[in-house]
Amino acid sequence: TKLATVLAFDLGASSGRALIGELTGDAMNGQAKLQVTEIHRFPNQPIAVGGHLHWDILRLLQELKNAIRKAFQEGYEPQTFGIDTWGVDFGLLDANGELLGNPYHYRDPQTDGIVEELGELIGKSCLYEQGGLQFMPFNTINQLYAMRKAESPKLAAASTLLLTPDLLAYFLTGEKVCEFTMATTTQLFHPEEQAWNTALMERLGIPSRLFIEPIHPGTRIGPLTPEVCAELDVPPIEAVAVGTHDTESAIAAVPAAAGAPFAYLVCGTWSLLGTELEQPIVTPEAMALDFSNEGGVGGTYQLLKNIMGLWILQECKREWDEQGAAVSFAELVKLAENVKPFRSFIQPDASSFYAPSGMVSRIQSYCRETSQPVPESMGEVTRCVLESLALRYRQALEQMEALTGVAYSGLHMVGGGIQNELLCQFTANALGRPVWTGPVEASAIGNMLMQLVALGQCMDLQAARQLSALSFPVDTYASVQSDEWEVAYKTFAGLSSIK
Numbered sequence: 454t455k456l457a458t459v460l461a462f463d464l465g466a467s468s469g470r471a472l473i474g475e476l477t478g479d480a481m482n483g484q485a486k487l488q489v490t491e492i493h494r495f496p497n498q499p500i501a502v503g504g505h506l507h508w509d510i511l512r513l514l515q516e517l518k519n520a521i522r523k524a525f526q527e528g529y530e531p532q533t534f535g536i537d538t539w540g541v542d543f544g545l546l547d548a549n550g551e552l553l554g555n556p557y558h559y560r561d562p563q564t565d566g567i568v569e570e571l572g573e574l575i576g577k578s579c580l581y582e583q584g585g586l587q588f589m590p591f592n593t594i595n596q597l598y599a600m601r602k603a604e605s606p607k608l609a610a611a612s613t614l615l616l617t618p619d620l621l622a623y624f625l626t627g628e629k630v631c632e633f634t635m636a637t638t639t640q641l642f643h644p645e646e647q648a649w650n651t652a653l654m655e656r657l658g659i660p661s662r663l664f665i666e667p668i669h670p671g672t673r674i675g676p677l678t679p680e681v682c683a684e685l686d687v688p689p690i691e692a693v694a695v696g697t698h699d700t701e702s703a704i705a706a707v708p709a710a711a712g713a714p715f716a717y718l719v720c721g722t723w724s725l726l727g728t729e730l731e732q733p734i735v736t737p738e739a740m741a742l743d744f745s746n747e748g749g750v751g752g753t754y755q756l757l758k759n760i761m762g763l764w765i766l767q768e769c770k771r772e773w774d775e776q777g778a779a780v781s782f783a784e785l786v787k788l789a790e791n792v793k794p795f796r797s798f799i800q801p802d803a804s805s806f807y808a809p810s811g812m813v814s815r816i817q818s819y820c821r822e823t824s825q826p827v828p829e830s831m832g833e834v835t836r837c838v839l840e841s842l843a844l845r846y847r848q849a850l851e852q853m854e855a856l857t858g859v860a861y862s863g864l865h866m867v868g869g870g871i872q873n874e875l876l877c878q879f880t881a882n883a884l885g886r887p888v889w890t891g892p893v894e895a896s897a898i899g900n901m902l903m904q905l906v907a908l909g910q911c912m913d914l915q916a917a918r919q920l921s922a923l924s925f926p927v928d929t930y931a932s933v934q935s936d937e938w939e940v941a942y943k944t945f946a947g948l949s950s951i952k
């Protein structure tokens with residue numbers, strides 16, 4: 454029997470998707486299963502204009518609308534929908550509730566140098582203790598401070614700040630909310646006080662009037678507006694605040710056994726390696742290792758390291774495509790399998806790999822400057838990136854163990870990146886521990902799970918995870934031990950200080 458149907462929007466940095474989740478069976482006796490079907494996919498292409506990089510937010514809204522219409526046309530009857538996106542970005546509304554300009558993309562160069570500037574102005578320890586986050590240039594605090602420095606009239610005119618998923622939900626429902634997991638990506642939310650840091654906002658000249666009291670995942674937001682229903686010819690289905698930060702939705706879907714600590718890697722454009730805690734760790738040690746404490750689903754805190762991730766390879770591929778290579782990721786992996794292993798490594802988190810464009814030559818310069826062989830072919834570059842990511846994962850996992858005092862027996866990998874089987878195998882080898890992969894659609898599934906919580910079909914986060922484990926298969930990559938990975942790790946560790 455059909456117990457519930459939900460619709461999840463999962464927006465990533467390069468594409469967005471709409472997926473239908475169907476819950477069947479009997480949730481009460483543990484027989485329920487969630488089935489996922491993708492119904493719509495669309496590109497998310499950043500747009501550069503006037504020296505700034507933007508999200509095309511109204512195009513994204515239109516695609517969400519198209520997907521809602523399509524869901525009903527195809528005979529699905531979702532009761533609710535939820536939206537998750539990347540973190541940190543936002544739109545500003547004026548007093549009439551209209552959007553002021555196009556939201557900036559987190560890779561917009563306006564934040565260049567702001568991390569250092571705020572570190573000096575406020576003090577790094579103070580920012581860390583009161584914000585709990587890794588010092589990333591894109592954190593909302595840096596974007597808002599950059600706007601203030603630029604004397605942005607938009608900032609002066611704004612009445613409300615809505616983070617991207619909340620902004621899209623507002624366009625569809627007319628309700629302004631602030632979902633907790635996204636709020637904690639701003640660096641303006643105090644993790645220990647569980648409140649907006651208005652004192653810090655005042656010091657920085659960031660207007661505190663912009664911020665709404667956060668609500669937790671699993672809360673209902675409200676139905677589609679009558680206008681949207683009329684436009685799409687659909688009933689007023691209700692928006693639910695899910696773990697609207699994609700990383701937190703993905704973590705909610707990690708099929709880990711209840712009651713024991715576990716390590717995960719959410720693998721996509723970014724690689725987020727972390728573990729779930731009840732309380733944030735904002736000690737000097739955690740700050741020195743530059744780990745984030747992000748608010749998670751179910752009031753958890755996620756101690757995690759934000760690693761540059763497959764972005765580096767996505768950018769290389771984009772460049773090769775532009776040169777006419779038209780090569781798929783699967784083909785790149787094949788090429789990588791056939792070149793010499795362990796030739797050269799990069800530290801993926803070096804700041805030179807953050808900005809778009811010119812990635813291949815930046816990898817080559819890095820290798821040249823560190824006196825390593827320079828990768829030339831597509832296979833060599835790909836292998837260099839994948840081996841380096843696997844080694845970085847080991848380093849981050851060991852650092853995390855130092856912070857939590859827990860030894861993790863293996864690593865759960867979820868998200869689109871696990872389709873790269875070579876990366877999964879490299880990771881198991883580099884760690885010397887098993888890697889468990891799945892589900893691929895973790896963010897969308899986690900999104901659906903919180904809708905099921907709101908609908909009363911799932912009790913809590915623990916039950917949600919159990920449902921994920923029962924519904925989706927997990928693959929295991931055993932570690933193929935080799936001395937070469939140990940040697941490689943030593944070489945890699947030597948590169949680590951290079952920014």
Ligand code: LFR
Nearest residue numbers: 538539540541699700723759
């Ligand atoms: C992953 C992610 C990360 C966040 C980065 C930028 O998609 O949400 O968690 O740090 O994007 O927002």
